[in-house]
Amino acid sequence: MAGRLRAPTGRYGGKTAEERQAERRRRFLDAALQLFGDSPGYRGTTVAALSEAAGLSTRQFYEEFRTLEDVLAALHLQVNDWAEEAVLTAFTAAQDLPLAGRVTAIFRAYAGNVTADPRRIRITFVEIIGVSPRLEEQRLARRARWVDLICAEATAAAERGEAVTRDYRLPAAAFIGSVNGLLHDWSAGWVDATLDEVVEELVRQLLGILRPVGWGTGDAGRAPGDA
Structure with missing residues (x-):
């Protein structure tokens, strides 16, 4: 029927919610490999610094990790x-x-x-x-x-x-x-x-x-x- 709303697909930018979540997690882990594995190390890294290195927000960090x-x-x-x-x-x-x-x-x-x-x-x-x-x-x-x-x-x-x-x-x-x-x-x-x-x-x-x-x-x- 013309004008009927489509059911939400859960996709944004061509990716599902699960795919976006996996990508965010990968970006945090990639950033952690750099910061924890090089400088300043795990003990010298903050949530804010890790989020910045991942190109994500601290809010997104706490959506993925405690x-x-x-x-x-x-x-x-x-x-x-x-x-x-x-x-x-x-x-x-x-x-x-x-x-x-x-x-x-x-x-x-x-x-x-x-x-x-x-x-x-x-x-x-x-x-x-x-x-x-x-x-x-x-x-x-x-x-x-x-x-x-x-x-x-x-x-x-x-x-x-x-x-x-x-x-x-x-x-x-x-x-x-x-x-x-x-x-x-x-x-x-x-x-x-x-x-x-x-x-x-x-x-x-x-x-x-x-x-x-x-x-x-x-x-x-x-x-x-x-x-």
């Missing part, structure tokens, strides 16, 4: 998600390689992703530390996911006869501590080495856990199918 800590929490998860995605992609591509090749591909992907942007390192290893019990719990939970990933791959390797059969929970946790510490120190300029050298050292450490001295000799270490 506090700056919520932004840091979301950013920390995002940075870890990026690294995890890179690792899983590399793992899929390298699944038919021998153990040493798989390990190298996985850690090259992780290190390459994390160190590609120094701001990501600062978010992961510096800014998240000591903020609150809530963020400490989140940091340890994400760390546990990396431990689980190593344990799963190590156990699968042991079942294929490529590594020693053992409980990998403790050595995997110790290894993740080494990864975090070495990458942080390398990014801070405290380690005189190339990234390839750092990755090679981490690979040697992990292979030493998977294949300790003496493994592969005698019946206890013999891979299935060996004569």
Whole structure:
């Protein structure tokens, strides 16, 4: 019927309300990566400064987040998600390689992703530390996911006869501590080495856990199918 009002579509500027909200959130996180991950850092940033950097208002900030800590929490998860995605992609591509090749591909992907942007390192290893019990719990939970990933791959390797059969929970946790510490120190300029050298050292450490001295000799270490 002529002149009849159309039902509202919820679209403005060609975008739905959900799309506009996602864009606002992305802009706040992009601004947080810059301010938290560079200067002035999380503790030196205000809601007003973050909103200005995002090109949005403080009113819009409070529509998306309650506090700056919520932004840091979301950013920390995002940075870890990026690294995890890179690792899983590399793992899929390298699944038919021998153990040493798989390990190298996985850690090259992780290190390459994390160190590609120094701001990501600062978010992961510096800014998240000591903020609150809530963020400490989140940091340890994400760390546990990396431990689980190593344990799963190590156990699968042991079942294929490529590594020693053992409980990998403790050595995997110790290894993740080494990864975090070495990458942080390398990014801070405290380690005189190339990234390839750092990755090679981490690979040697992990292979030493998977294949300790003496493994592969005698019946206890013999891979299935060996004569």
